[in-house]
Amino acid sequence: MTVDITTSTPDEVLAAVREMEALNPRSLNARMGIEVIEASAERLVATMPVEGNTQPYGLLHGGASVVLAESLGSIxxxxxxxxxxxxxxxxxxxxxxxxxxxxxxxxxxxPLSVGRTLSVWEIVISDEEGKRVCTSRITCLVRERPPGA
Known part of the structure; x- marks a missing residue:
């Protein structure tokens, strides 16, 4: 991935996301049906089906919401x-x-704060009626890539 998110078009950024996804086609995101549909320096948007990601009562599993949030914040x-x-x-x-x-x-x-060592994102998850289902916040540590990785 060699895209500069601050100067690239949303289509170029979305292409970089597709490159990341191709690194592991059997990832948790793929198994849960998470699809990134928009990507730019200002925001990322993804969808996830409720079906297949529910708890025993047929409701969206809270952990599935957290997986969606962590995926978006990490990407x-x-x-x-x-x-x-x-x-x-x-x-x-x-x-x-x-x-x-x-x-x-x-x-x-x-993004709430994007720095050299920490990156903090807010993720709002809504249903098809636009009602808020979950609000999440993730903090990621940014590190140098180890040699050979």
Whole structure:
């Protein structure tokens, strides 16, 4: 991935996301049906189906919401960090506001602070009616890429 997120078009940034996804086609994101549909320096947007990501009562699993949030925050952090860095999540929290029972949920991630060592993102997950399902915040540590990685 060699895109400069601050000067690239949204289509170029989305292409860089596709490059990241291609590194592991059997990733958790793929298994959960997470699809990044928009990517820029200002925000990332992804959808995830409720079906297949539910708890025993048929509601969207809270952990699935956290996976969507962590995925968006980590991708955004990696894009901002650039190709010579790696990012790892060091903190995430989530407040679950209401249940989703069917359809798609949409996560919108916006950077709160993007620095050389820490990257903090807020992720709002909504149902198809636009009702907020979950609010999450993730902090990622930005590190130098180890040699050979």
């Amino acid at each position: 955004g952090s990696a894009l901002h960090a650039g190709p010579d860095k790696v990012v790892v999540g060091v903190d995430i929290n989530a407040t679950h506001h209401r249940a989703a029972r069917a359809g798609l949920v949409t996560g919108v991630a916006t």
